[in-house]
Amino acid sequence: MRISQLAERTDVPVHTLKYYLREGLLMPGVATSRTRAEYDEDHVRRVHLLRALVEHAGVGIDGARRVVAALEDPPGTRAELLGVAQRTVPATGGDAEVSDEVRELVADLGWTVEPDGPWMRSLTATVGAARAAGLHLEHRRLVEYAHAARDVAEVDLDLTEDAEDAAAAVRTVVLGTALLDPVLIALRRVAQEAVSRER
Amino acid sequence: MRISQLAERTDVPVHTLKYYLREGLLMPGVATSRTRAEYDEDHVRRVHLLRALVEHAGVGIDGARRVVAALEDPPGTRAELLGVAQRTVPATGGDAEVSDEVRELVADLGWTVEPDGPWMRSLTATVGAARAAGLHLEHRRLVEYAHAARDVAEVDLDLTEDAEDAAAAVRTVVLGTALLDPVLIALRRVAQEAVSRER
DNA sequence: CATGATGGAGAGTGGCACTATCCGATGTCA
């Protein structure tokens, strides 16, 4: 398939595909002449991946580049899969000191984690920002959210166990980490409406 | 407190505060002369709110304007609180048709919701994007995520019951809807690490 | 009275994800 057909299949303008090619996000097609190249289903999937990452996950071009690199990299052990995935979509909110409350939270839950990892910092920052903005958020509520987050994480990890090989495992973890955030947010909104109607 | 002190307290440049004033996101201080105005703790809270919305919730200036409007608006009945909050931070992902799978999902869960609401569309779009990008996501997994989302929503709604008056209820719902998304994402990442270490 | 902060308005900046233009080479159809 030619670039114009790839554009049609994916509903992405040719110019944008050229941009992705230039940025190294989309692998070149097989050149059939100096001005022609042939693209296949792998390219279609890649373009869909890029659109999902940019449009829904909001990771930007840089983040997408890291995701693509992670997918093409030999994975390493299953234990460090998550590390790769989490580094691929880095935490936001700066590198503030982890608060005592957050430390206690994970301790009370019995979680064993890197105490000063980026997501512990991100958690501190987001909780602090929500409180500073005037949201009354009790520690008890946070614990309940954490329980729900743990349930989600269990499913996340289950997903990786089904993977047939290392490549599939990487894809599942990396994509699951980035692409399911918006799914979970949408589910939360729909669930809010359902619970609200029940009461 | 003068604008420069407000800037110091909130760690936001004076120029940015002026920008917020111009955009109507920050209420004017009490003018003590033609070139002086006095700001107070309400202004500090408002600036923290704006920063949290823009930096952590990523709702942008327009979204922040809607949040501020919702906070200042008389609330209405408790039943429509959620509607206000959800309209304040609108769904992304276009207005695609809601898929049969998503319809069945909420039906199987026994949820009563607007069948073609914006978040049902958003859910369809994000699930579809994740699949198109190559993520193998079974319906069964989705159901498990939905259960967790429901748990979160229960806590969300509990939060509103504690509110003393209508104004506090609006603040809780609107801020909770927007500002807790990043908290939940961070919790998910930390929980992933904890579960991963256990296995 | 000198200095510097202030409010107010407009214009400028930087980052980002495209998007358009240009080019020469090459398919393709009449």
Next chain:
DNA sequence: TGACATCGGATAGTGCCACTCTCCATCATG
């Protein structure tokens, strides 16, 4: 065979957005 569209490749431009800066007359303060 010749007209014409399309292609890859490179450069430059666009639109959006959240600031950020400049300017200035006015005023507060030492």
